Amino acid sequence: VRIHETQGTPGEWWGSRLAVAHGYRRIGALGAGLIRVAVSSAHARGCTRFLAHVQSANAAMFQALHWTSLDETSLHGRPHHLMQADLAQYPPMHAPEHGLVTLLRRAA
Template sequence: MSDDLCVEVPVAAAFRIRWAGAQWEADAAMALRRAVFCHEQGIFNGDDRDQVDDTAQLLVAVKCEAGAPEMVVGTVRIHQTEPGVWFGSRLAVHTAYRSHGKIGATLIKLAVSSANGLGCTRFLAHVQSQNVPLFRRLHWNVLAEETLLGRPHHLMQADLDHYPACLTPRVGLSTLGRSGT
């Protein structure tokens, strides 16, 4: 873990959103997904991992304190299903950081922008209905309403014109905010 990943921010916390690079980040992201999708929402029994995880790129939102990475507070994964077509899935933010308001949005921004930097021509996601307003604010359009895993979802597509290509996803993006709990 290098000190140049995060900057010290007085009174507020710094969050670095980037592609997961360290094993501890991947482990923490998977634990966060289990907490959200298995325990909190009860969508999966025990674990939410599937075959997509074998090829997906994992993104993390890491809370930084005193300039050092401290904990993963958000995650999402992206994967290409055919040349140019990418999907985002398993967006999860720790309960203590959901009111921050920028973590989920910044994860979405980096997910689409980094895929765009890899030649994405279409970026899609199956979005839980309660999250549709957030995605609409971020320039996504509803293509269809669906039921997945027994819950209402919307198949949505990002407007790539609002997501310039990110060619440095391992460095990622930063956002500031309240430190949470």
């Protein structure tokens, strides 16, 4: 996950490039954890609005994580939602390098 503050708009942050290797998807909700760390660490740095363009196929997951769809658009030939995180659900995380602890499930 990449995050950055919008140049010229203090407090507005954007997330991009959320990626989880195919073999690790759905293991311990890693993607959701990365989203939480990204938004909470931006919140600790003064974020008052956190936005992202989310592929439409992933919009439901973001909505379950307290994001709202503001608009629908097409980027790179794929449908996306412009979404905003509910910062009340993401308390500031001042040490994001210690913010995500996950255990891999063992295959049966």
